[in-house]
Each structure stands twice: as structure tokens, then as C-alpha cells.
Amino acid sequence: METISYSMARLAALVPYPPRDANKYTRGRLVCAVGCDRYPGAAVLGSRGAEVMGAGYTQVITDASVADHVRAANPSVVVSVWPDVDPAQLPPAREGHPCAYVVGSGYDAGDSMTKIRTRLVLENAQAPVLLDAGSLDAATSQKLRDILERRAHDGFANVFTPHGGEAARMARPLGIETDDAPELARQLARAYCGTVMLKGPVTYVCDGETVVRMDEGTAALAKAGTGDVLAGMTGALLAQGLSPLDACVLGATLHAFAGQEAAKRLTDICVRAEDVIASIPQALMRLAQAG
Ligand SMILES: NC(=O)C1=CN([C@@H]2O[C@H](COP(=O)(O)OP(=O)(O)OC[C@H]3O[C@@H](n4cnc5c(N)ncnc54)[C@H](OP(=O)(O)O)[C@@H]3O)[C@@H](O)[C@H]2O)[C@@H](O)CC1
Ligand SMILES: Nc1ncnc2c1ncn2[C@@H]1O[C@H](COP(=O)(O)OP(=O)(O)O)[C@@H](O)[C@H]1O
Structure with missing residues (x-):
């Protein structure tokens, strides 16, 4: 199996700078079904990462207890609360109005609502869906794998962003046993009918x-919440019309550059997930210079 890397020029050409006549909807809408009582911060971090990464209209659907945290931290994000959401009204991606979804950041794998909400998004979102954190565990059920297969058949992208522990939990029920990370990513992508970003030092x-x-990452990123930021950033790139492979590679590279830029100011010790978001502009400038 051949493993490639993207050149800086190729990555720079993928950055979705808005055209002069852009409006917030033509730039791309990202709907984030994220956060729960236990993990409100994931909803704040993911949605803020998405906005800074260029989504024109960022929406969060979450628990009532989380909604006010998101509103207070990110007033530009449009927030709705689960019981008020009509699944049939979830916005679709359409010509000139791209849209994507992130589901699962800040979801508890052991919470019964996690599977219900993941299924609801996968069944109703006529758009790319990125599954993160608790939704990755939910995706192991036969019912959800059937939905993932049907979505792929219908042309709707599925994207998965597991860390090593989550990838192992996705692999186990399917009898996937390899320890080789690129091979694991390939087997998971095939088994779950989508694109897999297997996160780690590489x-x-x-x-x-x-x-x-x-392999641009830095150990400064090994801190709680940086994966939630990456899910929001990558979701924003999907929402701006990038292909799943390009969105994942560009999202991971800019996230890594942002971690490096934050560490230059703050040291590898002090960088937090919030600082990674604050450094996305420097990451973009660095990519523009390198490309
Ligand atoms: N501020 C907030 O709201 C935040 C909210 N968050 C939310 O928390 C939720 C739970 O997410 P989670 O990642 O903490 O826990 P979980 O998925 O159960 O796995 C952890 C176990 O897997 C294993 N493991 C193996 N390899 C690993 C690796 N490379 N990286 C990491 N772990 C690895 C490792 O076990 P070990 O191998 O060390 O025994 C470990 O015990 C999720 O919804 C997330 O969005 C967080 O983002 C933090 C900020
Ligand atoms: N040692 C490391 N070197 C480079 N990148 C790392 C390292 N440790 C973690 N990362 C990156 O940090 C992020 C952590 O994501 P994740 O484990 O999902 O965190 P969380 O669930 O707390 O948000 C991933 O993008 C991963 O690639």
C-alpha cells in the first residue's frame, strides 16, 4: 500500500479563501451536534475552531445545559437545543450552498442519547457528516453501519476522526487486528464506508x-480538547466544499501548524486547545508563505 504526503503548494491551493461576492451561506454552513452535560467545553471549542477555519454559518445543536455556555463563549454561533430540533428540517447541502455536519465531539460513549443523536444526524443530513468521539463508538453498531453504507451509496460522505483508543474500539467488533497505523486507517475506511483520519503523533x-x-504535529497538541478543535476545523473545510480527503489533510496540517505557532509563543508546556484556535491565522499565513 502506497502512502503519500501532500506538498505545501498543493495544500496552499486548497485553502478556501472566499470570493469577492461571497455571503455567509455560499461560504458554507456547518452544523455541529456536539457537547453534553458532562462535556460542554467540546461544543465551545469545536464551534469556535469551525468559525475561525472559515465556515460562513456555524450552528450548534446541543443540550439545554450546554447552550448558554456556547452562546456566552461564541455569540456568533447559532445555537439550538435538542428537543426543539425537527430532524426533517436539518439543512441539506445544495448547489452553491455547501453544508456539512460534525457529530459526537463531547458525547459520552456510554450515554444512550449518543447513539440516538448520531443516528438522527446520519439518517437526516443530506450532506457530509464527520463523526468524532462518542459517535465513533456508536458507529460500531450494525444498524449505524447499515446507515453509513446507505449514505455512501447515496453519495453522502462519512468522515471519522478517531484517536488511537477510539480506532481500536472501532476495529475490535469487526475483527480488524492490524497494529500498522496506515493499514488500520485503510481497513477502517473500507469497513465504515468513509474517510478515516487516524490521529496521533503522526x-x-x-x-x-x-x-x-x-507528520507536522507537535507534542504541544497532546492536551484535552485539541481533538474537538480539529473536528470543528475539518468540519468547516468540508462545509466549504473540500473533498473528505483534502479536508482531513488540510485540517490536520493547519491544526499541527497552529499547535507549532502557539508553542513558539507559549512553549510546548503551556499551549491549550484555545491557543490552538487563536493560532489558526498564523498557520494560514505560514502555509501561504510555504506554498
Ligand atoms: N473540555 C471538554 O469538554 C472536553 C471534552 N472531551 C470529550 O470527552 C469525551 C471522551 O473523550 P476521551 O478521548 O477523553 O476518552 P475516550 O474516547 O473514552 O478514550 C480514552 C481512552 O482511550 C485510550 N487511548 C488509547 N490511545 C489513545 C490516544 N491516542 N489518545 C487518547 N486516548 C487513547 C486511553 O486509554 P489507555 O490506553 O491510556 O488506557 C484512554 O483512557 C469525548 O466526547 C471528547 O470529545 C475531550 O475532548 C476533552 C475536553
Ligand atoms: N504527541 C503528539 N504529537 C503530535 N500530535 C499530537 C500528539 N498527541 C496528540 N496529538 C494531536 O492532538 C489531537 C488530540 O486529539 P484527541 O485525542 O481526540 O483529543 P481530545 O479528545 O482531548 O480533544 C490530535 O489531533 C492528535 O493528532
Whole structure:
């Protein structure tokens, strides 16, 4: 199996700078079904990462207890609360009005609502869906794998962003046993009918065919919440119309650059997930110079 890397020029060409006549909807809408009582911070971090990464209209659907945290931290994000959401009204992606979804950041794998909400999004979102955190565990059920297969058949992208522990939990029920990270990413991508970003000190992205290696990361990123930021950033790139493979590779690279830029100011010790978001502009400038 061949593993490739994207050149800086290729990555720079993917950055979705808005055209002069853009409006917030043409730039792309990202709907984030994220956060729960236990993990409100994941909803704040993911939605803020998405806005800074360029989504034109960022929405959060979450628990009532989380909604006010998100509103207070990110007033530009549009927040709705679960019982008020009509699944049939979830916005679709359409020509000129791209849209994508993130589901699962800040979901508890052991909470019964996690499977229900993940299924609701996968069944109703006529758009790319990125599954993160608790939704990755939910995706192991036969019912959800059937829905993932049907979505892929209907042309709707599924994207998965597991860390090593989550990837192992996705692999186990399917009898996938390899310890080789790029091979694991490839087998998971095929088994779950989508694109897998297997995160770690080196991150591998695979759409079932091509495996892309991204080794720009820094141990400064090994801190709670940085994965929630990455899910929001990558979701924002999907929402701006990038393909799943390109969105994952560009998202992971800019996240890594942002971690490095934050560490230059703050040291590897002090960087927090919030600082990674604050450094996305420097990451973009660095990519523009390198490309
Ligand atoms: N501020 C907030 O609201 C935040 C909210 N968050 C939310 O918390 C939820 C739970 O997410 P989670 O990642 O903490 O726990 P979970 O998925 O159960 O796995 C943890 C176990 O897996 C294992 N493990 C193996 N390899 C690993 C690796 N490479 N990286 C990490 N772990 C690895 C490891 O076990 P070990 O191998 O060390 O025994 C470990 O015990 C989720 O919804 C997330 O969005 C967080 O983002 C933090 C900020
Ligand atoms: N040692 C490391 N070197 C480079 N990147 C790392 C390292 N440790 C973690 N990361 C990156 O930090 C992020 C952590 O994501 P995740 O484990 O999902 O965190 P959380 O669930 O707390 O948000 C991933 O993008 C991962 O690639």
C-alpha cells in the first residue's frame, strides 16, 4: 500500500479563501451536534475552531445545559437545543450552498442519547457528516453501519476522526487486528464506508484507497480538547466544499501548524486547545508563505 504526503503548494491551493461576492451561506454552513452535560467545553471549542477555519454559518445543536455556555463563549454561533430540533428540517447541502455536519465531539460513549443523536444526524443530513468521539463508538453498531453504507451509496460522505483508543474500539467488533497505523486507517475506511483520519503523533488519512501521512504535529497538541478543535476545523473545510480527503489533510496540517505557532509563543508546556484556535491565522499565513 502506497502512502503519500501532500506538498505545501498543493495544500496552499486548497485553502478556501472566499470570493469577492461571497455571503455567509455560499461560504458554507456547518452544523455541529456536539457537547453534553458532562462535556460542554467540546461544543465551545469545536464551534469556535469551525468559525475561525472559515465556515460562513456555524450552528450548534446541543443540550439545554450546554447552550448558554456556547452562546456566552461564541455569540456568533447559532445555537439550538435538542428537543426543539425537527430532524426533517436539518439543512441539506445544495448547489452553491455547501453544508456539512460534525457529530459526537463531547458525547459520552456510554450515554444512550449518543447513539440516538448520531443516528438522527446520519439518517437526516443530506450532506457530509464527520463523526468524532462518542459517535465513533456508536458507529460500531450494525444498524449505524447499515446507515453509513446507505449514505455512501447515496453519495453522502462519512468522515471519522478517531484517536488511537477510539480506532481500536472501532476495529475490535469487526475483527480488524492490524497494529500498522496506515493499514488500520485503510481497513477502517473500507469497513465504515468513509474517510478515516487516524490521529496521533503522526496522523494518517485514508479514503479507502489513498493513504496520506501528516507528520507536522507537535507534542504541544497532546492536551484535552485539541481533538474537538480539529473536528470543528475539518468540519468547516468540508462545509466549504473540500473533498473528505483534502479536508482531513488540510485540517490536520493547519491544526499541527497552529499547535507549532502557539508553542513558539507559549512553549510546548503551556499551549491549550484555545491557543490552538487563536493560532489558526498564523498557520494560514505560514502555509501561504510555504506554498
Ligand atoms: N473540555 C471538554 O469538554 C472536553 C471534552 N472531551 C470529550 O470527552 C469525551 C471522551 O473523550 P476521551 O478521548 O477523553 O476518552 P475516550 O474516547 O473514552 O478514550 C480514552 C481512552 O482511550 C485510550 N487511548 C488509547 N490511545 C489513545 C490516544 N491516542 N489518545 C487518547 N486516548 C487513547 C486511553 O486509554 P489507555 O490506553 O491510556 O488506557 C484512554 O483512557 C469525548 O466526547 C471528547 O470529545 C475531550 O475532548 C476533552 C475536553
Ligand atoms: N504527541 C503528539 N504529537 C503530535 N500530535 C499530537 C500528539 N498527541 C496528540 N496529538 C494531536 O492532538 C489531537 C488530540 O486529539 P484527541 O485525542 O481526540 O483529543 P481530545 O479528545 O482531548 O480533544 C490530535 O489531533 C492528535 O493528532
